[in-house]
Amino acid sequence: MFDLEQSIADWRRQMLAAGIKTPVPLEELEIHLREDIAQQMKTGSNQQDAFTSAVQKLGSAHTVQTEFMKVDKTHSALKWKLMEIGLTLATILVPLLFGGIVLKRASFIDMTVAEELSSLAALAAFSLLAWSGRLGHRLLPVIQNKRIRDAIRFSCCVPLPLWWIVFLNFIVPRHDFTMGEFLVAFTWAFFTPVGACIGLNWGIETAARKEIERPDVSASQS
Amino acid sequence: MIRKELVAASAEPLILSLLAKDESYGYAIIQEVKARSDGKLEWTDGMLYPVLHRMEHRGLIKSRWGESETGRKRKYYSLKKDGKTAMATHHEQWSLVHSVLAGLRKE
Numbered sequence: 146m147f148d149l150e151q152s153i154a155d156w157r158r159q160m161l162a163a164g165i166k167t168p169v170p171l172e173e174l175e176i177h178l179r180e181d182i183a184q185q186m187k188t189g190s191n192q193q194d195a196f197t198s199a200v201q202k203l204g205s206a207h208t209v210q211t212e213f214m215k216v217d218k219t220h221s222a223l224k225w226k227l228m229e230i231g232l233t234l235a236t237i238l239v240p241l242l243f244g245g246i247v248l249k250r251a252s253f254i255d256m257t258v259a260e261e262l263s264s265l266a267a268l269a270a271f272s273l274l275a276w277s278g279r280l281g282h283r284l285l286p287v288i289q290n291k292r293i294r295d296a297i298r299f300s301c302c303v304p305l306p307l308w309w310i311v312f313l314n315f316i317v318p319r320h321d322f323t324m325g326e327f328l329v330a331f332t333w334a335f336f337t338p339v340g341a342c343i344g345l346n347w348g349i350e351t352a353a354r355k356e357i358e359r360p361d362v363s364a365s366q367s
Numbered sequence: 368m369i370r371k372e373l374v375a376a377s378a379e380p381l382i383l384s385l386l387a388k389d390e391s392y393g394y395a396i397i398q399e400v401k402a403r404s405d406g407k408l409e410w411t412d413g414m415l416y417p418v419l420h421r422m423e424h425r426g427l428i429k430s431r432w433g434e435s436e437t438g439r440k441r442k443y444y445s446l447k448k449d450g451k452t453a454m455a456t457h458h459e460q461w462s463l464v465h466s467v468l469a470g471l472r473k474e
Contacts, residue, residue: 170417173416174413176393176440176442177394177416179439180439181394181412202411202412203412203413204412204413204414208411208413209414212418216417
């Protein structure tokens with residue numbers, strides 16, 4: 146005896162195994178399947194024939210999933226483009242802004258020329274480190290697995306605030322810094338590690354994305 | 368039967384034009400395209416959804432969950448402002464191709 150609910154549950158399992166995500170789009174596909182079965186039964190088909198024909202018309206799980214993957218890829222490419230614009234602006238504007246403050250306030254807080262230059266060098270190092278990752282992505286390994294890339298990002302981001310806490314709570318109080326010296330130490334301690342962290346992640350992400358883009362020239366469809 | 372490439376290329380303008388009339392859902396869109404083309408324009412049903420999702424990501428259409436008269440859950444799609452602009456461009460381009468073809472045929 147044909148069991149429609151059981152057959153739909155089996156079909157769902159096949160779709161899930163092919164990588165179709167739940168609830169959306171799997172739920173949407175199931176609604177379509179049920180609607181088609183109902184319509185076919187209205188015109189006289191029996192349940193089993195209606196189910197078989199509806200599944201066939203929907204297409205194989207693999208083909209549908211391939212199309213959905215293309216959508217995800219275009220979407221993530223767009224997000225990444227916005228991210229890159231953000232990173233570019235941040236790595237240019239932040240040093241300019243902070244550098245401007247240093248230059249403007251230098252005379253108020255008695256900064257020596259050497260301290261001024263050192264602060265500016267720290268800001269330049271921030272940008273250079275960030276951009277060296279982006280531009281030198283060919284030297285970095287291609288990590289296709291997004292989870293590993295996320296793990297690298299996480300392990301970069303977590304130690305940063307910890308280091309800042311150590312710096313502010315333990316290192317700064319032990320030294321009798323003048324304002325100028327503090328500003329120098331601050332710029333090196335805050336900006337340089339962030340630059341290195343951005344550079345590493347920017348590079349790894351670019352390397353992985355360039356590798357994905359390469360074999361897929363023919364598949365652009367939008 | 369219409370060629371695969373043409374079916375794929377016409378999917379977006381057809382969906383946009385259908386949704387310009389009123390909001391609709393996957394199954395109804397397929398049925399309407401089929402009916403209007405006397406069954407000659409036939410999509411693999413499952414392929415419609417990735418196209419709809421791509422158009423939604425691009426901001427051409429938007430979706431909402433609703434219910435049919437019989438209480439069946441459905442995802443309704445409707446046109447957004449950018450979708451209207453995209454539809455106008457599609458119409459312009461397809462009309463141009465059509466008029467060139469028609470002109471050549473007459474000669």
